[in-house]
Amino acid sequence: MRHWAGLALALAAPAFAARPLTNEDASVLEDKRCQVEAWVDRARDSSSQAWLVPACNFGAGIEWQAGAARSREGGASRFSEAYAQGKALLRPVEDAGWSVGLVAGITRRPLNERHRGWHNPYVTVPVSIALGNALVHVNGGWSRDREADRGVTTWGIAAEAPLLPQITVVAEAWGQNSERPYLRAGGRMILVKDSLDIDLTVVTRPGGTRAERYVSLGVFWQSGRFLP
Numbered sequence: 001m002r003h004w005a006g007l008a009l010a011l012a013a014p015a016f017a018a019r020p021l022t023n024e025d026a027s028v029l030e031d032k033r034c035q036v037e038a039w040v041d042r043a044r045d046s047s048s049q050a051w052l053v054p055a056c057n058f059g060a061g062i063e064w065q066a067g068a069a070r071s072r073e074g075g076a077s078r079f080s081e082a083y084a085q086g087k088a089l090l091r092p093v094e095d096a097g098w099s100v101g102l103v104a105g106i107t108r109r110p111l112n113e114r115h116r117g118w119h120n121p122y123v124t125v126p127v128s129i130a131l132g133n134a135l136v137h138v139n140g141g142w143s144r145d146r147e148a149d150r151g152v153t154t155w156g157i158a159a160e161a162p163l164l165p166q167i168t169v170v171a172e173a174w175g176q177n178s179e180r181p182y183l184r185a186g187g188r189m190i191l192v193k194d195s196l197d198i199d200l201t202v203v204t205r206p207g208g209t210r211a212e213r214y215v216s217l218g219v220f221w222q223s224g225r226f227l228p
Contacts, residue, residue: 019220020186020199022174023158025137026101026128028063028087029055032225037067039218041203045210047073049080063087071111083107084118090125098129103141112147119146124154134161139174152176166190170201180206186216196221 019037029035034056041049053067064086071080085105093099107120124141139156156174163169168188175181186201197220205212 019218020201021158021172023137023139023156023172024103024124024126026099026126029057031057031059035222037220039216041214041216043211043214080111101126115146120144
């Protein structure tokens, strides 16, 4: 999704790295731009979850993002999760080839038995590093699970690299505390330069259930600079 002309260009370009990665990258949308991500996860047990995630930078260097999901299982479809967050850069890329960001947000889980509202805050610090033509994103953070009444540490690492001018391969791992991580691998294809991409990945969790092994198909669209 990015153009690999150099370290600064790779990290300072608009934040195209989000889909299909679960890990955050240390970049934000340019001022007055917006984007929309949408994807469907289809698990081996035939359950599925569909997400719609718009984001905008209204100014002040902060990217605001909100997302909502509907899950389908056993023939029933329900609103299952939502979140809202803001992301800013703590250290712009400049000439060093790496940058640091800060993400803060809150999650709602309406399928919980007790705490169904906006009760689950989280904080993530992403670091993005350019290594030749590849980008590596390292995440560390914390989240609060109100239903379980506990805080957890979160972590992740992701890599993306160009395979062809229009195709990028991606791989990542993410998890929390000492639990078994999730693993993702796949690719992303540019359909319209700097505007429209599609992606296809597979996700698994070693030792996990059929619901934790799924295929993810997504689309990413970014606007031009149109906000006043």
